[in-house]
Amino acid sequence: MNLSPLPAIMLEPLVRSALLEDLGRAGDLTTEATVAKYHHATTVLAARQPGVVAGLDVVRLAFRLIDQNIKIDVNRADGSKVAQGEIIASVTGPTWAILTAERTALNFLCHLSGIATATASIVAAVCEHRAKIICTRKTTPGLRAVEKYAVRAGGGANHRFGLDDAVLIKDNHIAAAGGIRSAIKRARESVGHLVKIEVEVDTLVQLEEALSLVPDAVLLDNMSLDELRHAVTMVAGRAITEASGRITATTAPAIAATGIDLLSVGWLTHSAPILDIGLDCYAP
Missing domain, CATH: 3.20.20.70 (Aldolase class I)
Structure with a gap:
């Protein structure tokens, strides 16, 4: 599939606004209270049901706007079909940053992948x-x-x-x-x-x-x-x-x-x- 990515300049205002909405006036109270700043983690984004992936550039921005040191390795690109349990991408870096951006990243990824999956079903x-x-x-x-x-x-x-x-x-x-x-x-x-x-x-x-x-x-x-x-x-x-x-x-x-x-x-x-x-x- 020839799927041209959207320019980052279009995506960043959406992601930044969503992160600010979640962080509110005081930031991530739970993560700040429970996770040490020096702690690092390796996490994976995994499909819990079969479908089609969309929104990984948005996910990348969500994590990196919180911390530039987060590394994202994509296994299944946008437009790819995934099976239940399949790993879409790995996310590695400071644990506090990953957990702070997690919900915003997943909100976008689940929503956009749902649209892609529904579209694919009618296209088929x-x-x-x-x-x-x-x-x-x-x-x-x-x-x-x-x-x-x-x-x-x-x-x-x-x-x-x-x-x-x-x-x-x-x-x-x-x-x-x-x-x-x-x-x-x-x-x-x-x-x-x-x-x-x-x-x-x-x-x-x-x-x-x-x-x-x-x-x-x-x-x-x-x-x-x-x-x-x-x-x-x-x-x-x-x-x-x-x-x-x-x-x-x-x-x-x-x-x-x-x-x-x-x-x-x-x-x-x-x-x-x-x-x-x-x-x-x-x-x-």
């Missing part, structure tokens, strides 16, 4: 079809970049990152603009020539109207399988087709089989369960 479910699995803007505030990265680690792809990188005309825009035709015309007159325009439709009648104005993509919201098949035939390659609406690993194969291009799955980022990963200490 549609592997016999050409459809791609994509995420949405339904992300945790402040964590969009890393959550969308986790989707890529799981083999999925990203929809737009924000309101500023594409036009997506939804039902409320259509209502406010006075109809699909008016909304698309206004958008085309307003944005630059490099900006893609997508329009959401609920019915085949709306789709026919939208297609007359040649959008770049159409979002087919909560349509039945028969409607999706008909929609793909109507579009006939003139626009990218995207299906949305309560898509799971169980329902995805049939949706992909309609010939749709994209399946957008909001719950991947807003409510995917974590991957259970633990930090185990082997200090004497």
